Amino acid sequence: MRSSFRIFSGVCLALGLVTLGGCVTGPPQLPSSLLSLVETLRAGGNVIYMRHVTADVGRDVQGAGEWWKKCGEGHRMLSAKGRSDAIQVGEAIRRLRIPISQVYCSEYCRAVETSRLLSLGEPKTDVRLNGWPAWKAVDPSRGLHRLSHGTRELLAARPAQGNVLLVSHKQDFPDPTDPVLADLQDGECAVFTPDGWGGFALRGRIKVEDWAALK
Numbered sequence: 001m002r003s004s005f006r007i008f009s010g011v012c013l014a015l016g017l018v019t020l021g022g023c024v025t026g027p028p029q030l031p032s033s034l035l036s037l038v039e040t041l042r043a044g045g046n047v048i049y050m051r052h053v054t055a056d057v058g059r060d061v062q063g064a065g066e067w068w069k070k071c072g073e074g075h076r077m078l079s080a081k082g083r084s085d086a087i088q089v090g091e092a093i094r095r096l097r098i099p100i101s102q103v104y105c106s107e108y109c110r111a112v113e114t115s116r117l118l119s120l121g122e123p124k125t126d127v128r129l130n131g132w133p134a135w136k137a138v139d140p141s142r143g144l145h146r147l148s149h150g151t152r153e154l155l156a157a158r159p160a161q162g163n164v165l166l167v168s169h170k171q172d173f174p175d176p177t178d179p180v181l182a183d184l185q186d187g188e189c190a191v192f193t194p195d196g197w198g199g200f201a202l203r204g205r206i207k208v209e210d211w212a213a214l215k
Contacts (some may be wrong), residue, residue: 037191037204038214041098046163046193046203047155048100051170053089053117053187053208054082055110068134071109078113085187085208090118092211099162104154106130106168114187115167128154129168144173151177158194178202 040046057077071077078086093100103122105115106129115123128150135143154166155177171181180190180202187208192200 033204034206034210034214037206038096038098040193040203041163041191042096044099044162045159046191047157047159047200048163048165048189048191049151049155049181049184050089050114050165050167050189051184051186052078052082052106052108052111052114052167053085054079055186056082066107066134067137068130069107069109075109078110078117082110082114082186083117086114086117087119089187089189089208089211090120092214093118093120096214100165101159101162103165103167104129105166107134108169111167111169115165118165118167120165123167126154126166129166131169132171132173144175147171148175148177151181155192155200156194156198158196180205 041048055076055078057079067075100120102124103115103118103120104126105111105123107125107127108131111129112123112125128147130147132144132147135147137143139146148171151168151171154164157164170184171177173182176182178190178192184190184205185207189206191203191206193203194200
């Protein structure tokens with residue numbers, strides 16, 4: 001046992017990886033699939049679907065009219081962590097030289113604020129990105145179908161240049177546009193590549209903490 005430890009320590013010394021706490025193995029390696037996804041984004045031609053960052057301040061109170069467009073009391077707003085995450089994701093996208101030609105977002109305040117904090121261009125709101133409660137309010141019988149269909153149109157639209165970023169919500173309802181959209185964490189991105197024939201393919205996912213690790 002002691003002999004094995006001496007050999008292990010010797011290797012560490014040779015590599016210059018010994019500290020007072022023992023042998024340092026270095027930072028964890030990023031998955032090659034994640035690095036490949038960054039190269040895919042640098043090449044352009046993709047649609048990035050991002051769930052808004054953490055919004056756990058307050059809660060939504062559905063009322064009369066277009067309640068989802070309002071901010072403040074009676075609506076879920078971004079937390080301090082959420083705002084910080086949005087800024088860091090935007091910084092990472094710029095640092096990695098990922099071209100974003102246009103940013104679209106839902107009409108919800110938390111999605112609009114997320115997209116602005118990214119600082120990747122002035123966002124444009126699009127009703128097709130609204131959350132399912134808003135669509136149920138607009139069309140109780142077919143709202144979810146219209147939402148799923150509208151999102152499909154956006155994911156299938158090939159960008160003229162760069163990548164298009166969509167800031168929206170988790171589609172946690174039966175028959176989402178794509179199963180991955182029902183499983184997104186706060187601030188997580190799903191990358192799709194349109195095929196030019198009305199379809200699209202999922203290329204991968206990037207979590208908030210992944211962006212900080214990417215160089």
